[in-house]
Amino acid sequence: MRQVSCTLTIAGTDPSGGAGIQADLKTFQELKSYGMSVVTSVVSQNTTGVKDVHHLPENFIMSQLKAISEDMPVQALKTGMIANKKMMKVISEWLDEVDAPYVMDPVMVAQSGDPLIEKEDQRYLKKYLVPKTALVTPNIPETEVLVGGIIETEADMREAAEVIVKDLGAGAALVKGGHLNGRAVDFLYDGQRFHEFESERIDSSNTHGTGCTYSAAITAYLSQGHALPQAVKEAKHFVTEAIRHSFDLGKGSGPTNHFALREEVFNQWL
Numbered sequence: 001m002r003q004v005s006c007t008l009t010i011a012g013t014d015p016s017g018g019a020g021i022q023a024d025l026k027t028f029q030e031l032k033s034y035g036m037s038v039v040t041s042v043v044s045q046n047t048t049g050v051k052d053v054h055h056l057p058e059n060f061i062m063s064q065l066k067a068i069s070e071d072m073p074v075q076a077l078k079t080g081m082i083a084n085k086k087m088m089k090v091i092s093e094w095l096d097e098v099d100a101p102y103v104m105d106p107v108m109v110a111q112s113g114d115p116l117i118e119k120e121d122q123r124y125l126k127k128y129l130v131p132k133t134a135l136v137t138p139n140i141p142e143t144e145v146l147v148g149g150i151i152e153t154e155a156d157m158r159e160a161a162e163v164i165v166k167d168l169g170a171g172a173a174l175v176k177g178g179h180l181n182g183r184a185v186d187f188l189y190d191g192q193r194f195h196e197f198e199s200e201r202i203d204s205s206n207t208h209g210t211g212c213t214y215s216a217a218i219t220a221y222l223s224q225g226h227a228l229p230q231a232v233k234e235a236k237h238f239v240t241e242a243i244r245h246s247f248d249l250g251k252g253s254g255p256t257n258h259f260a261l262r263e264e265v266f267n268q269w270l
């Protein structure tokens with residue numbers, strides 16, 4: 001029988017389906033990995049922004065993590081929104097027992113500008129979780145928080161990626177350039193060398209959940225045994241096409257669109 005890879009996301013929710021756990025699970029499924037999820041916060045949000053947040057108690061997060069590890073294999077995992085220090089602590093303890101590559105999307109602020117992590121706890125994330133990662137995938141504002149400086153150029157992005165690995169102890173860093181003008185370029189520093197991943201900039205405001213989708217795709221590819229640069233290359237292609245075919249849904253920044261719901265594929269089922 002064919003062995004399927006099992007991939008876990010630990011993150012907050014998005015009832016409108018474009019970001020958070022919902023985006024991660026859709027991505028895992030599309031990339032033919034068996035998706036599993038541990039919810040950290042239930043977020044009332046849609047394409048226009050965050051309305052309300054309910055953080056789960058840390059003992060309940062631990063209970064979900066144990067439910068996974070005492071029963072299910074995990075070939076790779078990612079974290080998204082981890083809102084506070086108490087949650088970070090239980091996740092950090094659990095990670096010590098798990099032998100699988102860990103991808104961190106250091107989610108701090110939603111595209112709408114709403115904060116998704118308590119400010120004073122950003123330091124804890126940096127100190128205790130970043131050193132346990134195989135990869136951290138910050139966008140520009142998140143990179144600025146992690147390295148404590150302003151990122152304005154591609155040279156700044158490269159330098160920051162190196163700092164995240166050498167000074168903060170990440171396994172590797174992928175600094176994403178979606179928030180800069182010009183080409184959509186991301187820089188991976190793997191501790192030895194830089195890799196550059198470029199695509200054209202697509203003229204679309206429907207980019208809700210791109211960071212979640214990208215990191216979930218990298219995690220799925222890692223779970224299937226791809227080396228890190230190859231996993232990022234494949235995932236970059238996946239997220240670029242998801243932006244190109246994004247949905248004009250909702251009143252705000254619409255969600256990205258994976259392969260299965262694209263017109264030419266969808267029509268084959270009718």
Ligand SMILES: Nc1ncnc2c1ncn2[C@@H]1O[C@H](COP(=O)(O)OP(=O)(O)O)[C@@H](O)[C@H]1O
Pocket residue numbers: 138139140176177178179184185186199200201202203204207209210211212214236239240243
């Ligand atoms: N308009 C766009 N066209 C093409 N690629 C984009 C566009 N906006 C973002 N990207 C790409 O999407 C990925 C996520 O980027 P980014 O917006 O920086 O992260 P986040 O969603 O976490 O804020 C990156 O690979 C980035 O280069």
Ligand SMILES: Cc1ncc(COP(=O)(O)OP(=O)(O)O)c(N)n1
Pocket residue numbers: 011012013014019020021043045080081107109110111112116207208209210211212213
């Ligand atoms: C629950 C939850 N997690 C993460 C985000 C932010 O997602 P991201 O992929 O960075 O996309 P934007 O929403 O910033 O475009 C979120 N909104 N909710």
